[in-house]
Structures are given as C-alpha cells and as structure tokens.
Amino acid sequence: MKEFELKYGCNPNQKPAKIYMRDGSDLPITILCGKPGYINFLDAFNSWQLVKELKEALGMPAATSFKHVSPTSAAVGLPLSDALKKACFVDDIEDLDLSPLACAYARARGTDRMSSFGDWIALSDECDEITAKLIKREVSDGIIAPGYSEKALEILKTKKKGNYNIVQIDPNYCPAPAEHKEVFGVTFEQGRNNFKIDKTLLENIVTKNKELPDSAKRDLIIALITLKYTQSNSVCFAEDGQAIGVGAGQQSRIHCTRLAGSKADLWHLRQHPKVLALPFKDEVRRPERDNAIDVYLSDDSDDVLADGIWQTLFTERPEPMSREEKRAYLSSLSGVALGSDAFFPFGDNIIRAVRSGVSYIAEPGGSIRDANVIEECDRHGVVMSFTGMRLFHH
Numbered sequence: 001m002k003e004f005e006l007k008y009g010c011n012p013n014q015k016p017a018k019i020y021m022r023d024g025s026d027l028p029i030t031i032l033c034g035k036p037g038y039i040n041f042l043d044a045f046n047s048w049q050l051v052k053e054l055k056e057a058l059g060m061p062a063a064t065s066f067k068h069v070s071p072t073s074a075a076v077g078l079p080l081s082d083a084l085k086k087a088c089f090v091d092d093i094e095d096l097d098l099s100p101l102a103c104a105y106a107r108a109r110g111t112d113r114m115s116s117f118g119d120w121i122a123l124s125d126e127c128d129e130i131t132a133k134l135i136k137r138e139v140s141d142g143i144i145a146p147g148y149s150e151k152a153l154e155i156l157k158t159k160k161k162g163n164y165n166i167v168q169i170d171p172n173y174c175p176a177p178a179e180h181k182e183v184f185g186v187t188f189e190q191g192r193n194n195f196k197i198d199k200t201l202l203e204n205i206v207t208k209n210k211e212l213p214d215s216a217k218r219d220l221i222i223a224l225i226t227l228k229y230t231q232s233n234s235v236c237f238a239e240d241g242q243a244i245g246v247g248a249g250q251q252s253r254i255h256c257t258r259l260a261g262s263k264a265d266l267w268h269l270r271q272h273p274k275v276l277a278l279p280f281k282d283e284v285r286r287p288e289r290d291n292a293i294d295v296y297l298s299d300d301s302d303d304v305l306a307d308g309i310w311q312t313l314f315t316e317r318p319e320p321m322s323r324e325e326k327r328a329y330l331s332s333l334s335g336v337a338l339g340s341d342a343f344f345p346f347g348d349n350i351i352r353a354v355r356s357g358v359s360y361i362a363e364p365g366g367s368i369r370d371a372n373v374i375e376e377c378d379r380h381g382v383v384m385s386f387t388g389m390r391l392f393h394h
Contacts, residue, residue, distance in 0.1 A: 028173035034165035044144040047122030055124035062124040063104035072115040075107035075242030107242040146171035216360040223339030237264040261356040333357030341391040343367040347376030
C-alpha cells in the first residue's frame with residue numbers, strides 16, 4: 001500500500017487528507033480492519049515507538065494506552081497482585097490465563113481509566129487471545145501491534161460492529177534519519193530522536209543517597225521512555241513496572257508535577273480497601289464505575305453518595321473516605337519513581353513529588369538552580385540521577 005486516504009485530517013473541515021511515504025515506498029503497515037483517521041495514526045505511530053523501545057530496553061512485553069498523542073500510561077508485563085487485578089477490573093480472569101502481554105495491557109489500561117476511555121492501544125508483541133479478550137470489553141478506538149494470533153484477530157474484529165481499527169506494523173521497519181513536518185506552509189527538518197534510553201543513563205547520581213535498586217532503574221526507564229513520546233512539558237510517575245501518572249503539555253513544570261502527582265495519588269487510592277470494596281450493582285457498566293470511583297475519591301463525593309443517587313450505583317451506601325484518611329494512606333507510600341523531560345527549575349517540584357511517595361528521580365539537570373533541587377532531594381532522602389538528555393516531544 002503506497003498511500004491511505006483518510007476521511008479528514010485533525011478536524012472534519014481539513015480535507016483532503018492521507019498518509020504516504022515521501023520516497024514513494026510502501027507504507028510499513030497493513031490495515032486489517034476499520035478505517036483509522038488522522039489522529040488515530042498519530043497515536044498509532046507514537047505509541048508503537050514507545051512499546052518497541054520499552055521491550056528493547058527491559059526485555060519484557062509492553063503495552064501503552066494513548067489519547068490525543070500522549071500516553072495515559074505504559075507498562076511492562078509483570079504479574080498483578082490481587083488488589084491490582086481488582087483495581088484494573090481484571091480480577092475475574094484466572095491467574096494462569098493472564099499472559100505477560102495481557103498483564104502489561106491490564107496495567108496500561110487500568111492506570112488512568114478515565115483518560116483511557118476511547119484510547120488507542122499499542123502492543124510490543126503479537127496480540128494473543130487473552131489480551132484480545134481484555135481489549136474487547138473496553139471502549140477503544142483501535143490497536144497497533146506487530147501481529148495478531150488467529151483467535152485474537154477474530155475477537156477484535158467483532159468490536160464496534162466489525163469497524164474496530166486494527167493495524168499491523170512491520171516490526172523491522174526503520175524510518176529515515178531525518179524527519180519533516182510542515183507548519184503554516186513552512187517545512188521543518190530535524191534528525192529523528194533515536195537517543196537510546198537504558199540503565200547507563202542513570203549512572204550520574206548527584207544526591208547524597210546513591211542507593212538505586214534495579215526495580216527503581218526499571219521504573220525510571222519506563223518513565224523516561226514514556227516521556228519521550230509525551231507532549232511536552234511533561235513528567236511521569238512510575239511504580240512496579242508501569243507509569244502511574246503522566247502530566248503532559250503544561251507550560252509550567254510544577255503544574256506538570258502537580259497534574260501527574262494527582263493522577264498517581266488517584267491510582268494509589270483506587271487500591272485502597274474502601275474503594276476495592278465498593279458494592280457496585282451488577283448492572284453498572286465499567287465506564288460508569290470508573291466515573292463513580294473518580295467522584296467518590298474527589299472532594300465532591302456527595303455527587304455519588306447522596307440519597308437518590310447512591311441507590312442507582314450501589315447495593316448499599318458506601319462509607320465516605322475523609323480527606324484525612326486519604327492523606328494518611330498516601331503519606332505511607334514510598335518507592336515511586338519520577339522522570340522529567342527537562343530539568344526541574346525549582347525545589348517545589350521535589351516537595352510535591354515526595355507527597356506522592358517519590359523516592360527516585362531522573363531528570364536532565366542543567367538548571368542554574370540545580371543546587372537547590374539537589375538540596376531538596378537530600379532533605380527528603382531522595383535519590384536523583386542527572387541524565388544529561390532532554391526529551392521534549394512536539
């Protein structure tokens with residue numbers, strides 16, 4: 001296939017639209033079902049690069065969930081605890097049935113379920129049957145993977161009344177070293193960001209505490225590779241093999257940190273015993289549960305707990321969770337990793353990060369206030385590496 005005609009560009013008024021190779025060669029993809037659009041393909045090609053790099057860096061199957069050209073989360077295929085299975089809505093699946101790829105997908109989709117509604121999925125490995133079954137029951141726009149088992153393809157083709165977007169990409173495809181982009185009729189050219197992110201990037205530890213365990217290195221790599229394909233400015237919280245809070249596209253770095261930190265907090269609170277025990281009625285659908293949990297954990301919990309409302313969601317009225325309970329639960333956390341796509345200009349980012357359990361940080365360094373940021377890390381016992389590499393993405 002030399003080119004693919006799109007229904008329209010970013011918006012319905014932007015026509016004509018198509019994708020093609022500038023050198024006239026075949027596209028590196030095969031469309032197995034559906035008719036992906038302009039934004040679908042932006043998500044597809046960015047998300048594929050992310051999972052491909054995660055697999056190469058960590059040697060484990062990887063998955064990501066994308067919305068509007070940024071990941072809501074990314075994860076590798078580590079096993080899930082019972083609490084994690086329940087929080088990710090996969091506790092009805094037998095342990096032996098969850099393949100490593102399915103675990104990666106469950107983590108990536110389950111982290112920020114509100115943002116992942118109607119997402120684009122990327123898988124690093126051939127989609128297997130159990131992963132396809134998990135995908136089938138979620139609201140999603142499409143998927144890209146290097147292959148699909150016969151049974152997985154059969155399952156996915158039933159989504160959206162047979163119109164689900166399924167894209168297969170050549171895993172050996174390597175793009176040209178130069179990238180081109182047009183803005184307002186002006187062509188931009190730059191070298192592709194093919195910088196390799198691995199454990200060697202974390203060797204320059206600038207804090208007094210230099211204890212960086214392998215699990216933290218893994219999570220920092222996940223955070224940094226996620227940031228490489230997130231609209232800047234951006235920071236990423238990661239824990240236990242998955243990105244748990246992504247703050248994307250903010251003009252101020254502290255706003256990135258606050259946004260990502262609040263998402264990480266929600267992820268942790270979703271695993272609180274009170275949330276896991278919420279007595280949902282059987283007929284309440286998954287998206288409605290997501291929304292109810294989000295509101296339950298907010299300062300507006302009465303919107304789901306008030307008389308006349310809770311009866312539509314729950315078999316009995318749940319006990320509210322106080323602000324003090326939430327703060328006490330979150331203050332007990334530690335071991336979270338944090339990556340930043342550019343340097344932290346002020347120590348306030350560290351203070352906010354520590355409130356969400358951050359113990360390990362990787363950032364480029366190079367600010368005139370690096371000493372202040374390092375001092376703040378030392379005050380909290382945080383380990384910080386200077387990577388020396390900025391990861392802006394636009």
